Amino acid sequence: MKIAILGAGNLGLSIGKGLIMNNAYTSLYLTRRNTEDIQDYEDYSKVKVLSDNLEAVKNSDILIFAVQPTQLAGILEEIKDELSEKHVLISTVTGFKIPRMEKILEAEHFIIRAMPNTAIAVSKSMTCICSNEKGKKRIAIAEAIFNRLGTSIIIPENKMQAATVICASGVAFWMRLIRATTQGAVQLGFDAKDAQELSMQTCLGAASLLIESGRHPEEEIDKVTTPRGCTIEGLNEMEHNGLSSSLIKGIQASFKKINNISEN
Ligand SMILES: NC(=O)C1=CN([C@@H]2O[C@H](COP(=O)(O)OP(=O)(O)OC[C@H]3O[C@@H](n4cnc5c(N)ncnc54)[C@H](O)[C@@H]3O)[C@@H](O)[C@H]2O)C=CC1
Numbered sequence: 295m296k297i298a299i300l301g302a303g304n305l306g307l308s309i310g311k312g313l314i315m316n317n318a319y320t321s322l323y324l325t326r327r328n329t330e331d332i333q334d335y336e337d338y339s340k341v342k343v344l345s346d347n348l349e350a351v352k353n354s355d356i357l358i359f360a361v362q363p364t365q366l367a368g369i370l371e372e373i374k375d376e377l378s379e380k381h382v383l384i385s386t387v388t389g390f391k392i393p394r395m396e397k398i399l400e401a402e403h404f405i406i407r408a409m410p411n412t413a414i415a416v417s418k419s420m421t422c423i424c425s426n427e428k429g430k431k432r433i434a435i436a437e438a439i440f441n442r443l444g445t446s447i448i449i450p451e452n453k454m455q456a457a458t459v460i461c462a463s464g465v466a467f468w469m470r471l472i473r474a475t476t477q478g479a480v481q482l483g484f485d486a487k488d489a490q491e492l493s494m495q496t497c498l499g500a501a502s503l504l505i506e507s508g509r510h511p512e513e514e515i516d517k518v519t520t521p522r523g524c525t526i527e528g529l530n531e532m533e534h535n536g537l538s539s540s541l542i543k544g545i546q547a548s549f550k551k552i553n554n555i556s557e558n
């Protein structure tokens with residue numbers, strides 16, 4: 295696959311790193327306005343770093359857009375005359391809906407929206423994908439890319455905002471939980487490094503248990519909570535202080551915000 299990442303910033307570079315680690319391209323163009331800081335990427339085989347979007351578009355089939363929402367319209371205007379039937383457009387831009395892209399491009403194209411998360415840098419992204427009607431014919435390409443970089447599911451476009459909160463912002467939510475349990479472990483006497491290791495690996499183990507068994511979290515909780523034991527004591531104290539409620543309220547606040555910042 296000849297891939298271009300237009301806007302190789304935080305997320306674009308994470309996608310780039312994942313593609314490089316997986317050797318998942320025949321050529322990879324990385325564009326951004328100031329290329330100095332990422333020039334080293336040209337040390338990787340078949341990677342080209344440049345600021346010329348048109349050159350990247352001409353030499354690629356899959357175009358992954360990873361610019362800020364305010365920058366996407368400008369790039370689409372810039373490249374639209376270079377687009378042809380060979381191109382598949384994949385946008386990771388938050389809140390920028392497909393009909394708005396179609397209106398700017400003024401022609402039918404294979405358009406896909408993907409919402410990965412930053413775990414894409416270690417090939418563990420949960421990525422939600424949707425497409426326009428025409429894009430359905432190429433959505434398997436996006437699935438193939440993102441399944442190499444983690445797991446993907448196809449959803450309707452009207453669930454993209456919710457998916458962004460749960461999966462993209464979700465990385466930050468889980469990080470904070472890991473940090474909080476690390477702080478708890480330090481208070482119990484572990485040094486900071488060991489505390490974080492215990493916290494991260496326990497988190498990974500808990501998620502893996504559910505993924506591999508297909509069981510409900512409460513079933514696994516029942517196995518840990520000895521009657522009158524320490525787990526239920528801690529868990530109930532957390533719930534009295536609003537653990538589940540505060541997470542759910544936080545998710546709702548994020549969702550409200552994302553619906554306000556996206557323009558339509
Ligand atoms: N799924 C996720 O976990 C996340 C998604 N996002 C979304 O991804 C998008 C990118 O976010 P970040 O990577 O944090 O932004 P960023 O600001 O780090 O990267 C954007 C890059 O685009 C480049 N750029 C700007 N205009 C350009 C142009 N005309 N041509 C070529 N390159 C251009 C900039 O130089 C910059 O390197 C945003 O829409 C954001 O909402 C952001 C963070 C996390």
Ligand SMILES: O=C(O)[C@@H]1CCC=N1
Pocket residue numbers: 388458462463
């Ligand atoms: O925080 C944000 O608004 C963006 C969207 C998802 C991750 N970062």
